[in-house]
Amino acid sequence: MHLGIVPANDGSHHDPSACLVERGEVRAFVEQERMSRDKHAEGQFPLEAIEEVLSIASISIRDVSTISLSRNYDNRRKALGRLARRGYNSTTSGCFERLYDTVMLPLKQSTQLTNEKLRSLTASKLSTHFDIDQSELPEIRCRNHQHTHATSAFLPSGFDEALVVSLDNYGGHLSGGVYHGEGSQLRMLESFPRFNSLGRFFGDFTAFLGFRRSNGEGKVMGLAPYGEPNEHIGSVVESYYTVDDGHYDVEALTYRKPSDAVAKLERDLGFDQRYWRDEIEQRHKDVAFHLQRVVEDIVSQLSEFYLEREGLSKVCLAGGVALNCKMNKRIRELDAVEDMFVQPAANDAGGALGAAYIDSVEAGDSIAEMHHPYFGTAYTTEEVTAVCDELKVDYDVVDDPPERAAERLADGELVGWFQGGMEGGPRALGNRSILADPRSPDSLDRVNRYVKHREEWRPFAPSMLRSAGEQYLEGELSKAARFMIDTYETTAAARESIPATLHPADDTTRPQIVTADANPRYHSLISAFEDRTGVGAVLNTSFNDSGEPMVRSPQEAIRDFYSMGLDVLFVEDVMIEK
Numbered sequence: 212m213h214l215g216i217v218p219a220n221d222g223s224h225h226d227p228s229a230c231l232v233e234r235g236e237v238r239a240f241v242e243q244e245r246m247s248r249d250k251h252a253e254g255q256f257p258l259e260a261i262e263e264v265l266s267i268a269s270i271s272i273r274d275v276s277t278i279s280l281s282r283n284y285d286n287r288r289k290a291l292g293r294l295a296r297r298g299y300n301s302t303t304s305g306c307f308e309r310l311y312d313t314v315m316l317p318l319k320q321s322t323q324l325t326n327e328k329l330r331s332l333t334a335s336k337l338s339t340h341f342d343i344d345q346s347e348l349p350e351i352r353c354r355n356h357q358h359t360h361a362t363s364a365f366l367p368s369g370f371d372e373a374l375v376v377s378l379d380n381y382g383g384h385l386s387g388g389v390y391h392g393e394g395s396q397l398r399m400l401e402s403f404p405r406f407n408s409l410g411r412f413f414g415d416f417t418a419f420l421g422f423r424r425s426n427g428e429g430k431v432m433g434l435a436p437y438g439e440p441n442e443h444i445g446s447v448v449e450s451y452y453t454v455d456d457g458h459y460d461v462e463a464l465t466y467r468k469p470s471d472a473v474a475k476l477e478r479d480l481g482f483d484q485r486y487w488r489d490e491i492e493q494r495h496k497d498v499a500f501h502l503q504r505v506v507e508d509i510v511s512q513l514s515e516f517y518l519e520r521e522g523l524s525k526v527c528l529a530g531g532v533a534l535n536c537k538m539n540k541r542i543r544e545l546d547a548v549e550d551m552f553v554q555p556a557a558n559d560a561g562g563a564l565g566a567a568y569i570d571s572v573e574a575g576d577s578i579a580e581m582h583h584p585y586f587g588t589a590y591t592t593e594e595v596t597a598v599c600d601e602l603k604v605d606y607d608v609v610d611d612p613p614e615r616a617a618e619r620l621a622d623g624e625l626v627g628w629f630q631g632g633m634e635g636g637p638r639a640l641g642n643r644s645i646l647a648d649p650r651s652p653d654s655l656d657r658v659n660r661y662v663k664h665r666e667e668w669r670p671f672a673p674s675m676l677r678s679a680g681e682q683y684l685e686g687e688l689s690k691a692a693r694f695m696i697d698t699y700e701t702t703a704a705a706r707e708s709i710p711a712t713l714h715p716a717d718d719t720t721r722p723q724i725v726t727a728d729a730n731p732r733y734h735s736l737i738s739a740f741e742d743r744t745g746v747g748a749v750l751n752t753s754f755n756d757s758g759e760p761m762v763r764s765p766q767e768a769i770r771d772f773y774s775m776g777l778d779v780l781f782v783e784d785v786m787i788e789k
């Protein structure tokens with residue numbers, strides 16, 4: 212079995228994870244944050260996640276045949292040479308600080324960031340934690356971070372050939388890569404160095420708008436449709452980028468320290484960074500609007516160029532930037548694009564899938580198409596009742612949870628729904644979900660008020676049957692529509708029937724198309740809801756309180772059930788009511 216790891220050894224690394232692949236199939240995939248209960252698990256080497264995937268697959272670390280990490284430092288010399296030649300653009304630091312950035316920092320990084328150090332750190336953590344001699348571990352390989360993202364998107368896509376685009380903040384010393392995928396191989400067409408980073412570009416604006424980098428980008432995307440064209444703001448945002456002949460450049464903003472980039476935005480836009488508690492004003496929404504448009508323009512032009520040059524019609528996306536489901540919509544809608552697959556764990560965590568897939572391919576396996584992301588921990592009804600007994604919680608074991616949940620949803624109640632293996636990636640897709648009636652806009656307020664405790668302007672999304680997708684969504688459904696990571700225009704019927712799941716500002720939606728093959732129980736629930744109401748969709752949001760990772764275990768679900776305004780909870784066949 213092949214073990215892929217997204218390592219993290221300092222605070223700049225987030226979303227560490229572990230994955231096991233056996234003969235081309237994912238056996239287990241778990242993010243460290245679900246184990247440590249610390250969202251994004253910054254700087255945590257994912258020992259608990261590794262322990263969990265081994266436990267899910269019922270093997271020991273000794274049974275692992277290969278280990279690959281989703282990071283290497285192969286581009287180290289080039290990247291550090293570039294930094295030493297240019298230094299950071301800085302307007303806020305003094306000459307000693309600039310000297311440090313230009314000379315000392317590259318020197319320091321050149322000794323710290325090496326594949327050898329990453330390998331030995333990993334070997335030492337594994338051998339200590341699992342009480343195994345280092346010599347018993349297989350060779351640890353360091354894989355290019357962007358290549359692991361790209362692999363995680365292409366190999367399980369089911370496409371024979373596709374354009375593959377990976378874009379993120381940075382990993383190793385690259386912030387993106389464009390590939391031609393064919394068969395089981397990816398050929399790099401272009402790469403982007405660390406500072407020419409669309410993830411960093413979006414992050415600079417995210418920080419300027421008062422949200423946390425590498426966390427609040429989704430909120431900025433959600434804010435964008437509330438914005439309007441603004442000549443001054445538009446000209447500033449557009450002045451930071453060029454895109455031409457398959458290459459973009461955003462270093463006019465990003466080639467400086469993050470704090471300097473925010474200071475530059477303040478200067479150029481003519482107003483101060485928003486403090487997170489401050490009211491969101493129209494100008495903040497307008498900044499988000501122009502930022503979103505620029506990022507969409509860049510990635511769609513980039514994709515169009517390579518699709519035409521390579522003669523391709525399918526696109527695969529991964530890397531943190533691919534969590535931007537509005538951008539994904541623009542790519543899907545390109546004339547040249549026939550179909551699109553987006554890795555549901557597009558964030559760093561998905562690199563573990565890519566790393567393990569690479570090893571599996573090298574062992575001669577072909578990779579199975581990914582129809583669902585339910586590769587995490589699962590529990591039996593007996594295990595759940597034992598937890599309830601221990602917690603002295605009253606419960607019923609029922610033989611028809613989907614039917615009962617549908618009944619409660621149709622009555623307007625808020626339902627906790629915990630079934631099967633936990634989802635990998637940031638979206639709950641019906642196994643660790645909070646569900647509500649999509650028919651009334653009131654559901655939006657009720658979920659925000661009683662359950663999620665989050666900003667009222669943020670949209671919710673629907674899970675729907677394929678037939679409902681055809682009724683409510685405009686355009687052809689892409690493969691990415693399985694994962695709530697692609698956005699669609701909606702029909703008049705959607706605005707009538709599922710208003711709580713449309714973006715309040717532009718009526719678009721980010722659906723999950725649920726099939727009986729991918730998730731039979733969830734499909735039954737939505738079908739039962741359709742039988743009662745005529746609407747083949749439910750509002751679905753992740754089962755967690757604001758700022759926390761999704762629940763993993765029955766204990767966590769029960770605790771959240773009592774600390775939130777949920778009406779009823781289904782954990783496997785166990786029903787708990789208030």
Ligand SMILES: [Fe+2]
Nearest residue numbers: 379382531559
């Ligand atoms: Fe990444």
